Amino acid sequence: MPANNSTKQNKTKLLFLVILLPIIILVFICSLVFGLAAENRWGSVNLIDELFQNNDNQLSDQTITATIKGNDDINLNLEIADSPKEHSQGLMYRHEMPENNGMIFVFDNNDYREFWMKNTYLSLDMAFLDENKQIINIFANTEPLDTEKTYPSTKPARYVIETNAGWFTENDVEEGDYFEFNID
Structure with a gap:
């Protein structure tokens, strides 16, 4: 049927x-x-990364004020990144940062460090410091969102300070200078 x-x-x-x-x-x-x-042809970051980004503009409430040894007139307010999660997040996804602010990456030991600008919208200055808080080397005006170039320390470093691009030049801070700060 x-x-x-x-x-x-x-x-x-x-x-x-x-x-x-x-x-x-x-x-x-x-x-x-x-x-x-x-990724589109004009170099924008992956939208998937943006969807899962940390929407907090600040990683932690821990901050310190750093000065240049011998010149207390130069103050830098720094967020503290002292965990692996905070190290990997850094200043990613931020579109602005107040003047004289930045981030300090605190490591457990003195070792060679290498940073990059993945998902970092701001041009930054990076200073690598040894365990005595002396500046080993500085990279100025890094290229935002660049995933090809890396920024290595030339000697073992215990700290890395990131600021808005141009901060070190504007404040006449150079390699060999010392920072003063206390981290608990």
Whole structure:
């Protein structure tokens, strides 16, 4: 006995709901995710990274004020990054930072360090300091969002200070100068 049209329509609807609809939804989700993850031609960061970014503009409430040894007129307010999570987040995803502010990366030991600018929208100055808080080397005016170039210390460093680009030049702070700060 031939199947009636109603039974064929029900089977078609069932086939659509059970098999085709989930496939269509899966294809849509995959294209959305891969589309968001693709970097555009003009060098913008991955949108997926932005979706999962830490929306707090400050990593922690821990801050210190640092001065240049012999010149107490130069003050720098620094957020403290002293955990692996804070080290990896750093100043990523920030679009502005107040003048005379920055971040200090505190490490447990003196070792060679290397930084990059992934997901960092601000041009920064970076200073690598040894365990005596002496500036080993400075990188000025880093390129925002650059994932190709890295910025290494030339000697073992215990601290790294990041500031707005131009801060070290504007304040006549050079390699060989000493910072003064207390970290508990």
